[in-house]
Amino acid sequence: MRRLTGALAAAAALLAAAPATAQTRPDSDQPWREFQWLYGSAEGAATSRQAFNALRAFAVIQAERWRMGEPVVQRVLAPGATLDRPAFESCGDKKPAVVFDIDETLLLNTGAEYWAAAKQQSYEQSRAFDKDAWAKWEKDGAKLVDPVPGAVEAVDTLRKADIAVIFNSNRSAASMQETAEALAHAGLGVAEPGKTLFLDSAGDGKKDGRRATIAETWCVVAMAGDQLGDFSDLFNAKENGRLPVVKRRQAMGSPMLARMWGQGWFLLPNPVYGKGAEGDFNEIFPKNRWKPH
Ligand SMILES: [Mg+2]
Numbered sequence: 001m002r003r004l005t006g007a008l009a010a011a012a013a014l015l016a017a018a019p020a021t022a023q024t025r026p027d028s029d030q031p032w033r034e035f036q037w038l039y040g041s042a043e044g045a046a047t048s049r050q051a052f053n054a055l056r057a058f059a060v061i062q063a064e065r066w067r068m069g070e071p072v073v074q075r076v077l078a079p080g081a082t083l084d085r086p087a088f089e090s091c092g093d094k095k096p097a098v099v100f101d102i103d104e105t106l107l108l109n110t111g112a113e114y115w116a117a118a119k120q121q122s123y124e125q126s127r128a129f130d131k132d133a134w135a136k137w138e139k140d141g142a143k144l145v146d147p148v149p150g151a152v153e154a155v156d157t158l159r160k161a162d163i164a165v166i167f168n169s170n171r172s173a174a175s176m177q178e179t180a181e182a183l184a185h186a187g188l189g190v191a192e193p194g195k196t197l198f199l200d201s202a203g204d205g206k207k208d209g210r211r212a213t214i215a216e217t218w219c220v221v222a223m224a225g226d227q228l229g230d231f232s233d234l235f236n237a238k239e240n241g242r243l244p245v246v247k248r249r250q251a252m253g254s255p256m257l258a259r260m261w262g263q264g265w266f267l268l269p270n271p272v273y274g275k276g277a278e279g280d281f282n283e284i285f286p287k288n289r290w291k292p293h
Pocket of ligand 1: 225
């Protein structure tokens with residue numbers, strides 16, 4: 001009883017301290033909550049490890065098949081392929097490689113995300129991309145990153161299996177050296193510009209051109225990223241100036257592409273930023289609208 005009284009008193013104190021105005025969104029004054037799952041939770045870490053464990057097993061088997069002379073295909077979409085008609089070329093004699101996105105795929109940008117969370121902005125502001133801050137972060141943050149859980153083990157496994165580890169990121173090509181330093185700091189080894197490290201020199205945020213270049217040299221047996229643009233720029237095509245959220249979700253699951261997930265394409269979780277955080281209420285809940293009665 002005494003305990004209950006204490007709990008009631010604590011609840012009353014909390015209520016008294018609460019702001020008088022009703023909140024329209026429970027999270028609107030706590031944008032840092034949006035960062036909790038990815039950067040703070042065991043569940044987020046386990047989901048990343050799940051992806052990397054699957055990738056390791058898949059890539060090693062593919063490389064083994066290639067060495068046995070069995071047919072292996074690129075996991076980069078062939079030139080001219082569409083999401084409706086995906087196609088993948090044969091690898092031929094090219095040696096096996098895995099292509100990784102960097103940010104929130106291999107590196108957790110905890111320093112920069114701390115700042116995004118600590119600014120205590122609104123929900124929308126905390127999700128908006130701060131171009132200037134990010135450009136500074138690319139230059140400053142090499143020692144303030146962590147490896148995504150499971151990333152170091154995955155990269156080590158691949159290299160031991162003689163599978164090349166290639167980095168393809170939309171970080172600016174002007175940050176080549178700092179990006180290589182960040183990867184090294186996180187325990188992900190050496191990244192050589194133009195050989196195993198490819199960054200955005202055009203500033204258009206597109207990766208298909210660099211993917212094609214990589215696939216000219218390597219048999220890309222797997223790709224990993226936290227955004228669908230890490231697999232094909234076709235996923236980022238806009239309609240009437242905005243991302244067609246519902247259609248895009250359907251395209252991801254079309255029969256030909258649905259089988260790629262966990263079978264050559266490996267997605268790392270990112271509920272914090274990017275295309276996955278776009279869309280309005282009606283696009284999230286287009287149907288099945290229940291309410292208690
Ligand atoms: Mg990324």
